[in-house]
Amino acid sequence: MLLQLKQVSLSFAGNTVLHEVDFGVAAGRIHSLIGPNGAGKTSMFNVITGFYRPQQGDITLDGERIVKCKPHAVTRLGIARTFQNVRLFREMSVLENVMAGQHCRSKAGALAAILRLPSQRAEERRILETSLECLDFVGLMGHQDRLATNLAYGHQRRVEIARALATEPKLLLLDEPAAGLNSGEKQALIELIRRIRDERGVAVLLIEHDMSLVMNVSERISVLDHGSLITEGDPHSVQNDPKVIEAYLGQDDEELAL
Amino acid sequence: MTWYDSFLQQLVDGLVLGSFYALVALGYTMVFGVIKLLNFAHGDLYMTGAFAGFGGLSLVSGFLGAGWLGIFVAMLLAMLAVGCLGVVIERVAYHPMLGAPRLSILITALAVSLVLQNAALALTGGQYTAFSTDLGFGGISLGNLFLSYNQIVLVAAAAVLMIALELFVSKTLYGRAMRAVSIDKDMCRMMGINVSAVIAVTFFIGSGLAAAAGTMAGAYYGSIWYFMGFLIGLKAFTAAVIGGIGSITGAMLGGLILGLLESFGTHIPFIGSEWKDVFTFSILILVLVFKPTGLLGKSEVERM
């Protein structure tokens, strides 16, 4: 397993959000995490990426413990993420946004920058190249000089993915990437997710409410309800699992459309 | 003097100092509670209050005299005037900035502080103004301990103001609205609470208390100047932080603790009184770093 959670529990002021979750993502997989609203999916991302500290449990990436790491350290070790509500650096250009991802893969400091050392200049060139390549990968070449906030919503989501890819991750966490996209954009997203895995060898863990997208793209699906993992398997078996249907009962029909 | 007497003397000094700090700290804490703004200008409202009290006293001393009564009336006038000034400042300077980045609001508050300070500087030419009163130097002696009437009245007046505030906040509708606004503004708006009015009342009371402290300080120490609000503003902020910013009881407690700490701290061997302010600021930094919620403050839950 690339990512492994063991008995992870998280609570806020006595309110249990995750309960003894055992969960793993294999390298090179497209894995989805689904569950009703408030099930704890985003919280699980926050726990994995170090934004929340679980009260109990262990998390490893490639066998290395990351449970006490700060978010920036987790990213450096190879997990990148996007946010449920897009969090770009809105007043900065698209290119600058993507370059943020390269920060943890470069090291020049203040002195090197002031003296413009050859190593620093080479590094800057590399940052630029990699970032442009990531932008190209998500299909946004040509938009690099625009302000992120001026981009259409669907494009903003893709900039966020490009920015995450620029950290050169082993595992990419996408939090509801299809929310707010039209059907054409959703189709493009499915292709993009596949290409991320196929061309870059990056494993993808996906939170998504759009079930047709989930069923279409995932190789494995885990279902979270009230902070507990209730089932896991391939799309077909999950789709027919009575526990899953029960978990979604009480949700509106749109969500139930498995 | 035995160690016991000097202990008592410092206790009294600390209480007097602490009363000033507490009164000013209350304004910081109340304003912070409702709009989450660190009002840099608050110390200067104290200074303005001292000048307003001075002006008020010159106005009324003709027929009320410059004794307790005259000072009391002058203090009420100062509270009224500076209270209104506080409301105006909020309306003109802070209200338009509430949606702006935090850095901008902080700098705006700093600018307001500079305006008040330099207005007073321009008016007084930077000179000390004598705040002359008819208060005598009488008092009661208890053994070697001497309590001046001024000290007693000052501490009592501060206590009365604080009790009145506490009652206002816990018993009246406005007080409860104030607490509600500090918890969730949007919810209050939906419940039909006039949030702007609550903020205005908060600024009025906070500034009024600072003015009360300013007038009392002027009468007690006998002179006032344009820069008197700077240091006390910082120290009252320290007091508010010690008590837990946002907590009214905390501000009172913090004020007293800081007053006592300063009064006793400066008598520790090897730490002369010239290190008093260094001592206070070190406490401020230590509290902020190690216990930013203070004694009674609640921590804010950060959400992603």
Place this chain on the structure above:
Amino acid sequence: MDKHSPPTPTDVDEHDAGRAKPRHPLQKLYAAFESPGRRRALHLTILAILIVTPWISSQYTTVILTNALLYVVLCLGLNVVVGYAGLLDLGYAAFFAVGAYTVGILTQQFGVNFWAAIPFALMAAALAGVIIGGPTLRLRSDYLAIVTLGFGEIVRFTARNLEITGGASGLSHIPEPSLFGWHIDSSIDFYYVFVVLAVLAYIASQRLFDSRLGRAWLYVRHDEDAAEAMGINRVATKLAAYVTGAIFGAIGGIFFSVNLGAISPESFSFQQSVLILLAVVLGGMGKIPGVILGAFIVVLGPELLRDFGTLRLLIFAVLLLLIMLFRPSGIWPEKRS
């Protein structure tokens, strides 16, 4: 991907909005200065003016301009902290003081050569930056403002209370430095020293802004969580800004002390910190030419307002307030915000 699909109409609109043409006459002027071709010419012109000025103006003007150049260095330093990293520092004069006092003490009391004392002063400033920044940069922005204010006051009180710093009257007779036999002592000499410093500070600011670290400051300022998620250590990044600012301040202080030959705690008061901050805010936080403009306004303004006496500080304070209320991003704002 829909890479080749034609842009939707809304897309085009937004596109134009993103590159809105400057309409305001001032904006046109700024845009003209910012075009790369003219920039070079502009740099050379300014440099030429700076070099010629002392020969065609009075000594008084030279001294005032030297002071303005000192403020350029200080303001560019504070700009790294406030403008780039978005940290409100109200005790910046402390670093200015650390630089000045370290050199003052080492040269005047221990007979250390001026140039040999500089590394110590820089180290002291960096150390002070780490000591105060390390534990406090996690704090919320308003707490940080107060902590830095308190720190600035601690430094000033300490300078006033210690014997080695000369107490309240400070240090005097700080020896003037010489460089390869050139004894730097006249006001014109110092003027040129400060021209060099200001130019270096300008280049360094520009290069920092265009670097990985400079971008990291902006990321952290815009969204700390997103920056962390991108692998940027927010505390380390802020600390880097703080220490960089401290070093700029110390450099200003080092040359300030030898220029005047005497320093006292009152040169490093809260008002000093505020004045530097005022210049940065006035000019445009994060915008190098704006900040330089701000530095000149803050130094030359009071000279022009001399007739107003104590009113001139009030005028400045009102100006700051009006700027915050009506043009919060300064006279020459960063184009992005």
